[in-house]
């Protein structure tokens with residue numbers, strides 16, 4: 001049903017000769033304080049008598065309510081036993097100021113009586129026009145809260161308009177803020193959603209978490225009763241970047257939400273030392289990192305350092321391919337993947353950059369297909385360039401190049417400055433506990449989601465779980481809505497209702513693609529790598545072993561006389577293969593690699609304490625992060641923004657960026673706003689959008 005048809009039905013039922021008489025006091029009608037053309041607003045209904053079964057809302061001339069056009073209709077609603085408190089109003093961009101909202105009784109019997117159908121009327125509504133904001137870039141201070149993002153990914157106005165067109169409109173129940181909400185998954189996206197809903201007065205949620213702790217992929221492990229912690233999950237956050245060509249320093253705006261979240265939690269926890277989150281610098285690269293892959297040895301057999309290779313590029317192995325065709329294809333790829341303007345646009349406004357990449361068709365081609373069929377490179381050259389990197393989708397590699405790719409080396413366009421959390425990332429997820437622990441259920445793994453009939457012809461969700469591994473009789477609980485904050489690698493184990501085609505395929509095992517990673521941390525009684533002629537403080541070395549790949553020296557306790565750890569971190573295909581290793585074999589392989597760089601002293605100083613986690617083996621994750629295939633962003637992301645079976649999917653995998661904490665947090669803003677709009681709570685959705693830097697959401 002489009003707006004014109006809706007209008008025709010509404011006016012037919014009302015009759016064209018409505019007269020406004022004295023029965024305007026059945027419901028008191030007010031609106032949001034701030035009503036802006038082209039945005040969403042709430043119409044508040046305060047019922048003085050029992051509402052009719054069906055009603056219509058118009059915004060039209062206060063004195064001539066008969067002169068209505070299809071644009072004036074706010075919606076047509078069936079009252080299902082409850083007194084609707086609010087209506088969601090997509091205010092047309094050309095709406096006249098100082099008209100009134102009229103509520104009409106649309107009951108047939110009422111209509112037949114021929115009495116007045118106007119049962120409520122607002123005072124004239126002042127409609128504000130949009131002030132064109134200066135963009136973050138123009139202001140030179142890219143604070144997310146000041147965003148005027150064109151790259152809107154979640155269009156709340158369109159969503160309400162669509163619902164008005166197809167369903168008649170969005171109205172709330174009698175007490176929308178009391179709707180019961182299950183948040184499945186206590187990772188950062190679930191935790192943040194809970195806090196965001198609380199912040200706008202929606203408190204009736206429950207976090208249901210499969211494991212015995214919150215934090216999900218946040219996995220800080222303190223080793224052997226020492227103060228050394230190993231980050232088996234996230235360990236660093238890009239904060240700012242300085243470009244070489246113009247010395248410009250930019251903040252990573254998409255990561256600001258992570259820093260903001262920590263600040264908010266610190267304030268909520270009154271800076272109590274138990275919960276406090278402090279950021280400290282993370283050193284991503286150090287000049288004395290040892291680079292044993294793709295390099296020659298010094299004359300005395302020593303492995304060269306990063307600094308030495310920078311000073312003498314002859315220490316690099318000669319490139320395996322140098323043909324003109326190769327150089328030309330590489331240059332064409334770099335024009336897309338390493339363009340300063342594009343990388344800066346990602347740092348300034350990742351949503352707009354993402355949208356541009358989608359609009360430019362970068363999600364339509366794999367990197368291989370582009371090289372072969374557009375750049376006309378041979379199979380051999382294509383394969384050489386493709387296997388040199390870990391990526392095959394342009395957007396993913398672009399995002400990588402905008403942070404990890406800016407490593408300060410000679411060939412790089414700039415250098416990223418990194419931060420990490422003093423005491424570990426789990427401090428960030430633990431800091432939520434004082435605010436959520438009264439509504440948290442641990443050790444409950446959801447295995448089934450159903451759409452069930454609620455009271456008054458509404459629908460709800462029912463969640464089921466097994467009480468234990470041996471007891472396979474489901475226990476269940478019903479909620480008005482479910483926010484599913486677990487990766488699809490886990491929802492794939494759930495019995496789910498049938499979702500619409502695209503969403504169903506994204507969830508299915510043939511759909512959204514995921515990747516894995518392994519980390520192994522070894523504890524040493526001394527920080528031997530920080531001593532000697534070429535001390536290493538932070539960064540990571542590359543041992544000769546290709547499978548081991550990278551050995552990190554975490555920055556905590558730099559240059560202090562305390563134990564320390566070296567950490568093996570490997571993604572890509574290797575992490576899938578390492579799953580086949582026993583703990584012992586994996587740890588010994590890593591130790592051998594450390595010895596190959598630092599000599600036998602490493603073996604002597606190894607304490608025997610280790611942590612190992614291959615994320616494919618993690619019971620409640622079974623992935624490290626999402627790595628969409630070609631066209632999956634363009635096709636799937638809009639599908640997450642539609643609520644089906646009263647269920648909203650959030651989490652790192654549903655955002656325009658992946659594998660970052662900020663990806664999860666932005667999905668929480670979007671999911672919370674989506675839920676509030678479902679409940680008709682437009683004012684709260686707007687407040688949340690503003691408070692949590694979700695200006696990329698159009699409301």
Ligand SMILES: Cc1cc2nc3c(=O)[nH]c(=O)nc-3n(C[C@H](O)[C@H](O)[C@H](O)COP(=O)(O)OP(=O)(O)OC[C@H]3O[C@@H](n4cnc5c(N)ncnc54)[C@H](O)[C@@H]3O)c2cc1C
Pocket residue numbers: 184185186187188189190208209210211214215216217218232233234235236237444445446447485486487490491517519615620621623624625650651652653658659660661662663664
């Ligand atoms: C190895 C690694 C390194 C990383 N490095 C960084 C980094 O340096 N910087 C950065 O910013 N990000 C990094 N990330 C990414 C970041 O950790 C994630 O994006 C983020 O933590 C994901 O949060 P989430 O809430 O979306 O999902 P999760 O953390 O996976 O949360 C999902 C939750 O759902 C629970 N669950 C699963 N199934 C069920 C079920 N059936 N019923 C109930 N509960 C269930 C899980 O136990 C979990 O608690 C890294 C991730 C990994 C794995």
